[in-house]
Amino acid sequence: MNYNTSMLTPRTFTIFSLVLLGLSATWIVLTRPAPGVLENPSLTLARPGFQAPDFELQTLTGESVSLSSLRGKPVILNLWASWCPPCQAEMPSFQHVYEDYHERGVVILAVNLTLQDREEDARQFVLKNHLSFPVLLDSGGNVERLYSTRALPTTYFISADGIIRERVIGGPIAEALLRAQVERLLHEAP
């Protein structure tokens, strides 16, 4: 078909436009999704918009903590290892934010990927940096698998209803971003 100027007239263009609009409207109506077909955050997956996968791990002090037991509180989940320089660099920011927000119900869980680290090194790092939030040991690599960890550190911001709102891959994370995300989670909390 040759689009020369004799074919391209106001009349043909108007007809073409109306046909296009009519076909589009018909397509939208005929292909509308059936009720309930669009996905909701009930699916469990380690990415924003989905329910955060549950896990249960031991802390460095031997207590057991599960993610599901923290439902109702905003959670910052940080996956780290003591040998990873950006992880080391960002930990003081987590401590500052924990000190400022834990009384408002914000929970920070630092999950050490112990399969690629040494428990003793993790313990020394925590002591040296005076970290007072719970540090969990992923000795079996369960969380590493569940959260498909591709890079360290990775931080998840989980709302009070258990949905991942934001994921930050790599670091060190800016302290203002941590605080902004915490404010957002607190604002959303029921």
Add this chain to the structure above:
Amino acid sequence: MFPVLQLGPLVIQTPGLVLLLGFWAGMELAERHAVQRGIPEGRVYNLILVSLITGLLGARLGFIAQYPSAFASSPLSIFALSPQMLSVPSGLLVAFLTTLIITQRKKLPAWTTLDSLVSLLAMMTVALGIAHLASGDAYGLPTALPWGIELWGDRRHPTQLYETVLALLVLALLWPARKYRYSAWIQPEGTRFWAFLALSAVSWIITETFRAEGTLIFGVRQSQIVAWLILGISVWGWRKRLFPDQTSPERS
């Protein structure tokens, strides 16, 4: 899906890298189109670069304005290279205003400039589709079709591929050409811009059909209604630019 490339201690966000490459290629293409249409060399290039820089600044300032207390405790974070600390609406607004001001101050022909910027937008749409493919965002509904892809625990429509292919098609249709036998429909000033909007709206309507996420309004997807309205406005604008002297559809 390859959301990140880890090179030693360096973590590169693949979607960001793709968008950056798309931006660079789009900028080159926009400049080429502008020169073909008689805009002095470098003008559109500079316009895009300055709008990008002010847009990024605007996006960061918008984010700071949203969470001022977060920055009061750690003011150095203002300079952090963190894409999560950008307010997209603020950035777009500032970039748009910058483009407007520069176009007026440098006396650039508005419609020709917009037509040139279409190359950048079209290339960015392609890059966005590839970025979605890398990150796994904008994913599709479950399907049993043979070309479905395994993603997020289900076999799904490869909506990111649909999006990329349609964007490539739009880019090919609007490829900058000085004189092209079949392109009378995008030759007059401003028509390339309106054609891009119209074609992108159609692509959007098609792709959204297969997306797993979305909001419904009156039982249909809200995004498709928005795209349909954009389509309506675009064909109206397109017709006005294509036939500026015609007041009635009967005249030819």
